[in-house]
């Protein structure tokens with residue numbers, strides 16, 4: 323479902339002429355199978371978020387290629403990737419990335435507006451999703467009026483509302499207490515089992531890593547554990 327082939331990436335910082343190259347990923351190869359939960363662990367700075375940003379198309383790899391559903395996404399231009407993203411990928415971020423001036427309802431509804439769905443259908447779907455994540459009573463709250471766990475559920479609802487076949491998550495439980503974390507992990511397992519959603523989850527946390535069917539570790543820009551393609 324996702325294949326990462328011979329991907330290397332580095333960043334260039336500083337001014338031209340005095341630029342420093344920071345190598346981050348070196349010849350990364352792995353794949354995520356349909357219906358699988360794959361977790362990626364690694365120390366801070368090991369390149370986990372960079373890898374996720376490459377798969378999400380926010381940056382392009384210096385070398386190698388990335389395929390999602392048979393499409394070589396690393397070749398898409400920005401507009402094509404934006405279109406691909408809205409159809410195929412859902413995101414859960416540590417910092418939630420909710421829009422502070424929009425209510426819970428409006429945040430969850432937003433991807434449907436971007437998709438061009440008609441208003442009535444949009445409202446019904448948003449209400450259904452609010453119910454699913456247990457937030458119907460909070461639909462008119464702004465993010466600043468919700469707890470961390472509630473904000474996290476809004477961000478998950480927003481990721482799920484377009485029925486993405488794949489969800490990419492970067493430290494999804496980073497800001498949660500352990501009980502809310504448990505709830506979220508149960509929810510992810512349910513979505514995986516009941517709807518067959520494929521998950522790629524990046525984490526520092528052993529508890530989160532363990533929900534993966536497989537776990538790979540990034541270290542010094544390479545994969546040091548787990549299955550290689």
Ligand SMILES: Nc1ncnc2c1ncn2[C@@H]1O[C@H](COP(=O)(O)OP(=O)(O)OP(=O)(O)O)[C@@H](O)[C@H]1O
Nearest residue numbers: 333334335344346365366367368369370371372373
């Ligand atoms: N835009 C950028 N420009 C320059 N260097 C960057 C950029 N983004 C990341 N880096 C560097 O790349 C390396 C990997 O960063 P990355 O964010 O992928 O690590 P990470 O494994 O996600 O760490 P953490 O667990 O702390 O989130 C770091 O050394 C970081 O400083």
Ligand SMILES: [Mg+2]
Nearest residue numbers: 370371372492
């Ligand atoms: Mg990171």
